[in-house]
Amino acid sequence: MSKIMNLLDRLFPICRSITGDGVRKTLDILDEIAPIKQKEYPTGMGCFDWTIPKEWNINDAYIKNSQGEKIVDFNESNLHVLGYSTPVHKNLSKEELMGHIYTNPEMPDAIPYLTSYYEERWGFCVEHNRLEEFEDDQYEVSIDSTLEDGYLTIGEGYIEGTSDKEILLSTYICHPSMANNELSGPIVQTYLYKYLLEKEDLKYNYRFLYLPETIGSIAYLSKNGEQLKEKLVAGYVITCIGDDAPFTYKKSRRGDTLADRAVLNVLENSNRDYEVLDWFPTGSDERQYCSLGFNLPVGSLMRSMYGTYDEYHTSLDNKDFISESALKESIKTYLDVIETMELNDTYTTDHKFCEPKLDKYGLYPTLGSQKENEDRVKEIMHLWAYADGENDIIDIANKLGVVANELDEALDKLINSGLLNPPSDK
Amino acid sequence: MSKIMNLLDRLFPICRSITGDGVRKTLDILDEIAPIKQKEYPTGMGCFDWTIPKEWNINDAYIKNSQGEKIVDFNESNLHVLGYSTPVHKNLSKEELMGHIYTNPEMPDAIPYLTSYYEERWGFCVEHNRLEEFEDDQYEVSIDSTLEDGYLTIGEGYIEGTSDKEILLSTYICHPSMANNELSGPIVQTYLYKYLLEKEDLKYNYRFLYLPETIGSIAYLSKNGEQLKEKLVAGYVITCIGDDAPFTYKKSRRGDTLADRAVLNVLENSNRDYEVLDWFPTGSDERQYCSLGFNLPVGSLMRSMYGTYDEYHTSLDNKDFISESALKESIKTYLDVIETMELNDTYTTDHKFCEPKLDKYGLYPTLGSQKENEDRVKEIMHLWAYADGENDIIDIANKLGVVANELDEALDKLINSGLLNPPSDK
Amino acid sequence: MSKIMNLLDRLFPICRSITGDGVRKTLDILDEIAPIKQKEYPTGMGCFDWTIPKEWNINDAYIKNSQGEKIVDFNESNLHVLGYSTPVHKNLSKEELMGHIYTNPEMPDAIPYLTSYYEERWGFCVEHNRLEEFEDDQYEVSIDSTLEDGYLTIGEGYIEGTSDKEILLSTYICHPSMANNELSGPIVQTYLYKYLLEKEDLKYNYRFLYLPETIGSIAYLSKNGEQLKEKLVAGYVITCIGDDAPFTYKKSRRGDTLADRAVLNVLENSNRDYEVLDWFPTGSDERQYCSLGFNLPVGSLMRSMYGTYDEYHTSLDNKDFISESALKESIKTYLDVIETMELNDTYTTDHKFCEPKLDKYGLYPTLGSQKENEDRVKEIMHLWAYADGENDIIDIANKLGVVANELDEALDKLINSGLLNPPSDK
Known part of the structure; x- marks a missing residue:
């Protein structure tokens, strides 16, 4: 794994x-x-x-039916307990229990996740489809939790x-x-x-x-x-x-x-x-x-x-x-x-008037009109052309239709060639 | 009725x-x-x-054929008279009459609505399909109107x-x-x-x-x-x-x-x-x-x-x-x-730093993660969050995708809770 | 022709x-x-x-096979010569020749256009499909060009x-x-x-x-x-x-x-x-x-x-x-x-408060509600309404959905009527 x-x-x-x-x-x-x-x-x-x-902690919780069988068990899913439930341990009637049972009829096979952080309550969250299993008249509930200063x-x-x-x-x-x-x-x-x-x-x-x-x-x-x-x-x-x-x-x-x-x-x-x-x-x-x-x-x-x-x-x-x-x-x-x-950063250039002769800097193929290196030349040209101190690398990448971090190599080459000024500290 | x-x-x-x-x-x-x-x-x-x-008024108007039958009658539709027609009552040839008849060939069964407010004229508006009924050589026209200072x-x-x-x-x-x-x-x-x-x-x-x-x-x-x-x-x-x-x-x-x-x-x-x-x-x-x-x-x-x-x-x-x-x-x-x-108005709030604890004001359910009241909570949250003095209720309603006047109750609750400041007079 | x-x-x-x-x-x-x-x-x-x-000129160029037949000829297409090729005339092996042959495999029936302005080279451009014709071991190449100050x-x-x-x-x-x-x-x-x-x-x-x-x-x-x-x-x-x-x-x-x-x-x-x-x-x-x-x-x-x-x-x-x-x-x-x-220009008008009574200037039909002249009236109204010194004729033409130069007649009429002020010199 x-x-x-x-x-x-x-x-x-x-x-x-x-x-x-x-x-x-x-x-x-x-x-x-x-x-x-x-x-x-x-x-x-x-x-x-x-x-x-208050700080809330919980050890265990369950609902037992009148035969003493755990029909809802915190150990099977901690979602069964309403979050921040106060401690409780008692026997009670089905009717009283039902006032503390939460289900989500729209997702009847799922245990819903519910909490009551800011009003003290206790409760259990159960799959809606399991409500029919509650056939007994009497139940035992236990929530072994603490809610104390912490x-x-x-x-x-x-x-x-x-x-x-x-x-x-x-x-x-x-x-x-x-x-x-x-x-x-x-x-x-x-x-x-x-x-x-x-x-x-x-x-x-x-x-x-x-x-x-x-x-x-x-x-x-x-x-x-x-x-x-x-x-x-x-x-x-x-x-x-x-x-x-x-x-x-x-x-x-x-x-x-x-x-x-x-x-x-x-x-x-x-x-x-x-x-x-x-x-x-x-x-x-x-x-x-x-x-x-x-x-x-x-x-x-x-x-x-x-x-x-x-x-x-x-x-x-x-x-x-x-x-x-x-x-x-x-x-x-x-x-x-x-x-x-x-x-990302903005750059300026000292080559503002007409394009630099890129082959002098090893940034352009000497054989004209070839399709090779087109993408790299395009990157170089864009980075130079928009070195206006306003468009940043993200802007330029968006114009090129590329993820900005693909421009790192071309950017380094231009800076190393002196065609872009390194960004001033900001 | x-x-x-x-x-x-x-x-x-x-x-x-x-x-x-x-x-x-x-x-x-x-x-x-x-x-x-x-x-x-x-x-x-x-x-x-x-x-x-000048003020224009009209009592009656008609065209009679040579048998004296009214073939165009103001009483049947006041659209038959060119609006602001000057008074006229005379016998005239078909040719002369036709210079005063207006039709709309594109809607041949309808009387067109025409006026001549600023140049004195008289005329009748007729269904284009009825032109063929004008078979006689002589007609009598009458427009009993006044065009006078008023x-x-x-x-x-x-x-x-x-x-x-x-x-x-x-x-x-x-x-x-x-x-x-x-x-x-x-x-x-x-x-x-x-x-x-x-x-x-x-x-x-x-x-x-x-x-x-x-x-x-x-x-x-x-x-x-x-x-x-x-x-x-x-x-x-x-x-x-x-x-x-x-x-x-x-x-x-x-x-x-x-x-x-x-x-x-x-x-x-x-x-x-x-x-x-x-x-x-x-x-x-x-x-x-x-x-x-x-x-x-x-x-x-x-x-x-x-x-x-x-x-x-x-x-x-x-x-x-x-x-x-x-x-x-x-x-x-x-x-x-x-x-x-x-x-519509713009509001401000004094609760600018993190959201107010809405349940303290009765504006939020105490049981978390329930889908009930979601729309109401959304309205409350939007009205509070955009109480920046710039977004107005129409802006906020547009963000929520609702007609602004549906927000009146939520707005009242927030003002009454002190979470929005009432708008200053402007 | x-x-x-x-x-x-x-x-x-x-x-x-x-x-x-x-x-x-x-x-x-x-x-x-x-x-x-x-x-x-x-x-x-x-x-x-x-x-x-340097200035480049060229008179002729060819490749001859070992039988002395011109298999590539500048006179058939000037694209056969790599632009700015330096002069050359010599016999050489197929292998050496191939180092000077350029083709475009993606367009195998076309002579590609290539140049080498800024690095001295010589070369020939040939249809990719013709490479198989180069069966001999020895060739004669000639480029009768000059590359000199000029x-x-x-x-x-x-x-x-x-x-x-x-x-x-x-x-x-x-x-x-x-x-x-x-x-x-x-x-x-x-x-x-x-x-x-x-x-x-x-x-x-x-x-x-x-x-x-x-x-x-x-x-x-x-x-x-x-x-x-x-x-x-x-x-x-x-x-x-x-x-x-x-x-x-x-x-x-x-x-x-x-x-x-x-x-x-x-x-x-x-x-x-x-x-x-x-x-x-x-x-x-x-x-x-x-x-x-x-x-x-x-x-x-x-x-x-x-x-x-x-x-x-x-x-x-x-x-x-x-x-x-x-x-x-x-x-x-x-x-x-x-x-x-x-x-194109921006205009202003002295008729800013309500529309001018266009019929007084011969710019509106005296008979109301007729569909005739609708387009012309629309042009006139738009040119007047947007004579705010900000919208220019292109803006107004775009609102009307017409090419701006169709508005020349309407524009002249409005200026001649005094309803638009002639543009000041700018």
């Missing part, structure tokens, strides 16, 4: 929520791939309009670059056993992190956040938002990125940031189908990153987006729903996007 | 022209629905490049709102017995006027003009144009609005005024087919309202537009060409547009 | 290159149609990053207009016997020149350049570029304009110059298929005209563009590939474009 699928196998059974040991265990495992520092925010800490809730845990990784500008990758680690939403996110982000660690001379600083969704990004922004506002040039929320569907890109609120332009250059010039959506204020943590006060340049490159596929937020969003090849293509695509941003 | 069709029946037979008693009688009848004040401009009054013409009459209604800004509704009342162009216009406008009178707390002032086309709006603008320029935020020329065809919207000259944006929001999000046309300098009174010196924000929401349907300006543009249901849908649509403009 | 095809017949056999007597002879023949002044730049003259090369020759024509602004027409005269690329260019340009000479009162000055491609325009710009920068309002590189394919327009680098707007008005409103390309830095002399430092308003209206058709740069781009009717339509289209630019 490949390392990436082995990682998935290890992370999948863990019962994560917005707080608790499942989060810590998940971060510990990811830390084996790339160094992730855990930070904790205490219960009761205020963050903007929100407050860090901490909300986040993970953070960092790679230092040569400039003072930063790129943010953010994913979430608060969902129990589901694959596309959410484990594809932490897995893709962590491998991306690992591969970037291997690169030298990165221009940008890279920050990798692993947060419980919503409350995690709000807490993080309450501490670090102003710093991000100052340094961030691009960012992505990495989620729903493991299935075989075409890519979906949700733009940043501003819509024309480096984050948006780099992804669109890669998608448009890769012969893929893809969909582009304008930013909207529902979704994942880009709701917070792009909120009015921050308005950070953060988009989200996904595959089957949250809320758009039937298996979403059910037990059918399982390991079969995603694939190793899709995960790897997603990692590769995010890497292409990052290379594009690393490469 | 419904009130609206009864109104049509009463107005249809009246012989209107740009001046004369037909105009006054029409305004008297409409005044029964909503108060319309008549104003008169005297013959000879200058208005820009134009002069108020007045040009216009009608005006007004509803006072709470702001000092104004919305203009303008229609024309100068065509004889034709239904889509023009009686649909005065009927729709007057019912709109009636329904707006029933509303409380209108933000805008509403002005309703009933004018003879062209000369009427030029005369009105010569007296009131500067005031309109100062106060008008939107306006519509209401014409050709009674048949069952899809809506056609002709934009204001500026193209992006409140008038344009409100109509387009309503049409785009109502699952209707519709057509949008850029402003052009032929057409109806928007020619004057949008002339360079005024350039008022006036568009025109129509159905089958003037000049585009075969029955236009013929006796076949009759009561069968329009329908009660179309008239009512037109009134409803103009009301939607007006509600959209009334509702 | 028509004059235009006779001209083609006379020019076709001449062996042109970027220097030499072929260029001079070509300009001499074109000078019979319209006066063309020859200018010469000496070998060694620097021009920006380039230097004028001159690069260009041609220039000029028509003086009433303003100080200039329009540039530029074509190239450096290709041996090929028809679409390039003889269609000099032929169309010279007839355009001839027809413009017959016109009176041209507003713009017209400059006609006949240049060896690339080095010719670079040399010209090194002497005259600053003057062109100051005076040029539009220009076109005329090339690949003789075949029957639909028009292709390559925009100027700026993309919205008078050059671009005039061509697009003509193409869009002429019921033709056509293609529009954004500027790109490969192609013909617009590479130099539009280089960053000059950025002149120069586009290129072509038919089958260089590099896009199989016959390009081969012996199959011959007289059969182009047609008299296509050449004539091309001339006519360039003339339409020029008339559009001559006519």
